[in-house]
Amino acid sequence: MTPNAPDSAAEPLIEVNSLVRHFGKQKVLDGVSFKVYAGDTFIIMGGSGCGKSTLLRHLIGTEKPTSGSIKIFGQEITTMRAEALQKLRGRYGMLFQSGALLQSLTVAENVALPLVEHTQLDAGLIDTVVKMKLEQVGLTGHGHKKPSEISGGMKKRAALARALALDPPLVFSDEPTAGLDPIMTAVVDELTQRLTQKIGATVVVVTHDMNSVFRIGTRIIMLGTGPNQGKIIAAGTPEEIKAHPNPAVQQFINGDPEGDGTDDSGELLYRETLLGINDTGKYSRSAIQSSKP
Amino acid sequence: MIEAFRQYFALCGSLLYWLFAAPFRGKPWRIGHTFAQIVRIGVHAVPMSALTALTIGVVLAMQSAAQLAKLGATVYVPGLVSSSLIRELAPLVTAVIVIGRSGSSVTAELGTMKVSEEIEALEVMAIPPMSYLIIPRFLAMVIMMPLLTVFSIYVGLTGGWLIGHYSLNMSTAYFVSHALQYVELSDVGIGLLKSGIFGVLIVTIACSIGLNVSGGAEGVGLATTRSVVVSLLSVFIANAVLTALFFF
Numbered sequence: 001m002t003p004n005a006p007d008s009a010a011e012p013l014i015e016v017n018s019l020v021r022h023f024g025k026q027k028v029l030d031g032v033s034f035k036v037y038a039g040d041t042f043i044i045m046g047g048s049g050c051g052k053s054t055l056l057r058h059l060i061g062t063e064k065p066t067s068g069s070i071k072i073f074g075q076e077i078t079t080m081r082a083e084a085l086q087k088l089r090g091r092y093g094m095l096f097q098s099g100a101l102l103q104s105l106t107v108a109e110n111v112a113l114p115l116v117e118h119t120q121l122d123a124g125l126i127d128t129v130v131k132m133k134l135e136q137v138g139l140t141g142h143g144h145k146k147p148s149e150i151s152g153g154m155k156k157r158a159a160l161a162r163a164l165a166l167d168p169p170l171v172f173s174d175e176p177t178a179g180l181d182p183i184m185t186a187v188v189d190e191l192t193q194r195l196t197q198k199i200g201a202t203v204v205v206v207t208h209d210m211n212s213v214f215r216i217g218t219r220i221i222m223l224g225t226g227p228n229q230g231k232i233i234a235a236g237t238p239e240e241i242k243a244h245p246n247p248a249v250q251q252f253i254n255g256d257p258e259g260d261g262t263d264d265s266g267e268l269l270y271r272e273t274l275l276g277i278n279d280t281g282k283y284s285r286s287a288i289q290s291s292k293p
Numbered sequence: 294m295i296e297a298f299r300q301y302f303a304l305c306g307s308l309l310y311w312l313f314a315a316p317f318r319g320k321p322w323r324i325g326h327t328f329a330q331i332v333r334i335g336v337h338a339v340p341m342s343a344l345t346a347l348t349i350g351v352v353l354a355m356q357s358a359a360q361l362a363k364l365g366a367t368v369y370v371p372g373l374v375s376s377s378l379i380r381e382l383a384p385l386v387t388a389v390i391v392i393g394r395s396g397s398s399v400t401a402e403l404g405t406m407k408v409s410e411e412i413e414a415l416e417v418m419a420i421p422p423m424s425y426l427i428i429p430r431f432l433a434m435v436i437m438m439p440l441l442t443v444f445s446i447y448v449g450l451t452g453g454w455l456i457g458h459y460s461l462n463m464s465t466a467y468f469v470s471h472a473l474q475y476v477e478l479s480d481v482g483i484g485l486l487k488s489g490i491f492g493v494l495i496v497t498i499a500c501s502i503g504l505n506v507s508g509g510a511e512g513v514g515l516a517t518t519r520s521v522v523v524s525l526l527s528v529f530i531a532n533a534v535l536t537a538l539f540f541f
């Protein structure tokens with residue numbers, strides 16, 4: 001279910017083919033294929049634990065797949081040597097789900113780090129850029145604090161500022177708005193939109209937030225849970241996703257806690273697999289245990 | 294176990310690259326970071342090394358004096374103190390102190406960075422963790438272990454002198470000349486070589502275990518314990534081997 005190319009002549013920026021990843025016996029990614037084109041705001045959505053962050057890790061090359069291929073900027077990264085991968089990494093930014101700010105540096109030093117490492121700018125100029133980046137994410141005046149001294153949402157935004165420090169043409173963003181208030185969510189969404197529309201960047205966003213999905217998304221894929229773990233169960237434009245016939249997709253979009261058993265494709269409903277509710281309506285022990293982090 | 298060895302040798306391999314090859318490819322050692330680590334790993338270990346070395350020197354002098362007095366041979370006390378400190382005890386005790394306070398903290402810090410995705414973030418920012426985190430710690434350890442050992446020898450000898458001077462009524466000149474009579478310059482060299490090798494062992498083990506932590510805060514705790522235990526064992530075994538090689 002690869003989304004059709006908006007312009008089939010254009011080279012995709014990211015091309016993923018039959019990506020499979022096992023963790024022990026668990027098949028976390030199971031034949032995932034999709035393409036991301038320049039200028040897209042590509043959304044990856046799906047239930048908690050369905051493998052979204054794992055998919056992103058494969059895209060940035062910090063995890064190696066069991067099988068399958070990933071091409072970024074036309075280059076196969078699954079077999080790439082460390083040095084070539086490092087060069088490629090200069091061209092994309094990544095916001096981790098946990099922020100992953102360096103605890104030993106202040107917020108401003110974190111944002112400055114890519115600039116210090118990869119540019120020849122002098123200290124004054126770096127300072128200016130950092131101030132500007134922090135302002136964009138609403139963190140003016142918090143630059144001197146250590147990551148342990150700011151809130152979860154602020155960490156997220158600081159990490160976003162760091163991911164954008166070098167103005168990369170490709171940005172990966174793992175739940176950029178999780179833990180943010182509605183206004184900050186809108187600010188971050190707007191920032192994401194500005195990246196694609198003003199700077200011409202391409203953004204891959206993992207998110208749970210349906211408002212964000214339809215506000216910023218131009219292409220969407222949804223990963224399945226339960227028996228469809230690791231498979232793409234829906235792909236398309238926001239309109240196509242809104243009108244998608246799969247009840248699991250509709251349930252996810254509408255945030256509906258109620259489902260009615262399995263549908264005809266044998267799709268276990270989202271809530272059942274997530275909460276581990278079996279036919280008798282009781283929580284099944286194995287599901288609860290297996291959902292432990 | 295096999296996996297741990299594989300990880301360890303993989304780390305050593307890339308350490309060699311980053312130490313000796315990378316500087317010639319435009320990726321020099323990070324001197325500023327190294328100094329920061331020298332302070333954390335080495336300088337902060339000075340008080341504890343000093344106290345330990347002092348007590349060891351005092352105890353060595355007292356024990357040997359008690360035994361040698363029976364033979365009327367307390368004249369050998371300074372030599373015994375100096376040779377055992379320089380050849381064996383100062384490198385070993387310094388290593389134990391450094392494992393306890395610096396090796397463990399390297400593992401805990403790197404492990405925490407690993408589980409909080411900081412290491413991954415560095416990689417994605419195209420900042421190699423080897424160059425940013427590991428090389429500075431390695432250099433700091435390899436520089437500071439011999440220096441701390443020299444310092445421990447000095448303080449330990451002072452401890453021995455305290456006993457010799459105040460209890461055995463030796464003059465300072467007598468103590469020093471007898472202390473130096475039984476050690477060669479090569480002994481000092483070998484002691485320092487030992488401590489350098491211990492430093493390499495400690496920091497590579499600490500880094501390898503720290504970088505391969507999995508399993509959250511609990512994993513970091515377990516890894517820290519493992520790092521201390523493995524480092525202690527390796528250092529003791531290495532010490533036995535080196536002593537056999539050089540002195541036997």
Ligand SMILES: Nc1ncnc2c1ncn2[C@@H]1O[C@H](COP(=O)(O)OP(=O)(O)OP(=O)(O)O)[C@@H](O)[C@H]1O
Pocket residue numbers: 023028046047048049050051052053054055097
């Ligand atoms: N290093 C690992 N070892 C073993 N299993 C893992 C590992 N990383 C992830 N998994 C498993 O892969 C599955 C997907 O994890 P992932 O973090 O990708 O989920 P996610 O979709 O990002 O969820 P969330 O929305 O909660 O962040 C989970 O079931 C998890 O247990």
Ligand SMILES: [Mg+2]
Pocket residue numbers: 052053054097174
């Ligand atoms: Mg995730």
